[in-house]
Amino acid sequence: MIAVIADDLTGAAELAGIGLNHGLRTEVSTTVDEHCDADLLIIATDTRSLFVVQAKETVYKLTVQLQQLKPRFIFKKIDSVLRGHIIEELQSQLTASGLKKAMIVPGNPHHSKKLIGDTFYYNGAPIHLSNFVNDPTFPALSSNIIELLRADGSISLIKKADRLPSTRIIIGAAENEDDLKYWIGKTNNETLLAGSANLFTTLLESLTTPQKVKTLDPETTGRRLFVFGSTFYQGKLNLNDGRHNNIPVHYVPAATICAETSGDHVHGLFASHVASSIVAGNNAIIAINPDFIKDIKVDPVLLSHKMADIVKQVIDHTSLHELLIEGGATAWAILERLNIKKLYPSKLIAPGVIHMRIAGNNQLCLTLKPGSYPWPAHVWETNNYTCI
Template sequence: MIAVIADDLTGAAELAGIGLNHGLRTEVSTTVDEHCNADMLIIATDTRSLPVDTAREIMHDLTVQLLQLHPRFIFKKIDSVLRGHIVEELQSQLTASGLKRALIIPGNPHHSKKLVGDTFHYNGEPIHLSDFANDPTFPALSSNIIELLRADGKIRLIKKEDNLPSTGIIIGAADDEQDLKYWIEKTGGDTLLAGSANLFSCLLEHLTPQQTVTTSDPETTGRRLFVFGSTFYQGKLNLNDGRHNNIPVHYVPAATICAETSGDNVHALFASHVASSIVAGNNAIIAINPDFIKDIKVDPVLLSHKMAAIVKQVIEHTSLHELLIEGGATAWAILERLNIEKLYPSKLIAPGVIHMRIAGNNQLCLTLKPGSYPWPAPVWGTNNYTCI
């Protein structure tokens, strides 16, 4: 078994899609099942949204539990632009596992996220010049790799010509996929490897033979709800008469965003309106209008729970075939609200965009996507893609 711990749900789903594409029987879960017989078990967490002490404790406990399954190795999925409590979580995992060394390979060359020297670039420019500088929780206020990791002097950046230290947390510079493969070949079971989906894909190619997996299709009804929980791309929505790609967009009311509670009574009228839109046309989008939050301070965790409460109420008003969710924290809050603990990837629609079946539910499917990835064209056509 290959084990993975991801610090957010969409990151976990992204690796599940890679496992599926590689022919591995893959399972995404929020808990460690001692009876799991999957080829690859991915534990999804929401530690990126939690206080650092809580994140550290969760990582320690999950690492201990996974080691009892005797996995071939444990991979740590981190954000490709280094948001989250990365150093603290790795330190906790090292303590739990008894390993002496962790190697962070930042970035994702496939998505123009790479480390050049000690400067992290996104789309060819230092990341602090990008929209990631406006992230509500972990803004990229610097492009220096040590500062981006919010680390002290205990971690080192090394290049390929440098000797690999035997202890500590190390950053390996990677400009392209060949660099990713170089670091993989330099490490083994004595190293906790941490990185993005691009690194994990190279790791699977290096370690595992191809296999064949067959999954069954869930029943379909055609009713879909898109939930745009991230504001990364929402300012770029191409609206035509209140529609995006011919699907009606419903902005969460400003009063709901500003409310101090996520109580269901705050969302009832809006949820009913969205449900009616789905009944009329099979599709709807829930989104956050950037203009509503431009001049106010919004708690991103509370906002995720508000979105989850709205989704649950929409489902209570009308049956759905598919939830398409953008943003890891939002996806986590929705799964919590719907009591979903286990998922099985069924189709890789595009890199990072994964269609998944829900354990014990033959009607509702999920499609998950990180907030900074674009939605691929196939999702906009009703039922243009199915599970495999």
């Protein structure tokens, strides 16, 4: 077994799709099942949205539990643009595992996120010049890798010619796929490896792949609800007569966004309206209007729980076949609200876009996507839709 701890749900799903593509019997879970017999077990967390003390405690506990399964190794999935409590979580995982060294290989060269020297680049420019400087929780205020990781002097950047230390956390720069292969070749089972989906793909390619496992999709009803929970990327919606790619868009009311609490009664009318739209046309989008939040401070965690409450009420009003969710924190809140704890990947639709079955539920399925990845064009096709 290979085990992974991911700091958000869509990142976990992304690695699940990679595992599926490599023929691994893959499971995504929010807890560690002592009876799990998967080839690849990915533990999804929401530590990126937690306070640092809570994040460290969560990672420590999960590491201890995973070790009881005796995995070949435990990979640490981190954000490809280095948001989250990366250093603190790695320190906690090292303590729990007894390992002395961790290597971070930042970025995702396949998606133009590269560490060249000590500067982190996104789409060819230093990341602090990109929109990631406006991230509401972890803004990229610098492109220097040490500053971007919010690290101290005990964390060091290692060059290829350098001798690797036997202890502490180190960083390996990766400008291309060959760099990823180089750093993987420099690690062993005494090294905690941390990185993005690109690094994990390269890691799997270096291992023996079991025979591909056939997976089955659940039966379809054709009713879909898109949930765009990431406030950071909402400006990308192109509306035409209230529709995005011919699917009606329903913006969460400003009063709901600004409310200090999250309660079912606040969202009932809006959820009913969305459900009616799905009944009429099989598809609907729930999103955050960027104009509603332009001049106000929004608690992203509370907003995720409000979105989850709305989704639960939409499901209560009408049967759904598929939830398509953008944004890891929103996806996590929805799974919590629906009491979903275990997922099985059934198709890699596009890089980062994963279709998944829900354990114990043959009607509803999930498609998850990180906020920074694009939706593939065919998900917008609304005629004769079948589960893919």
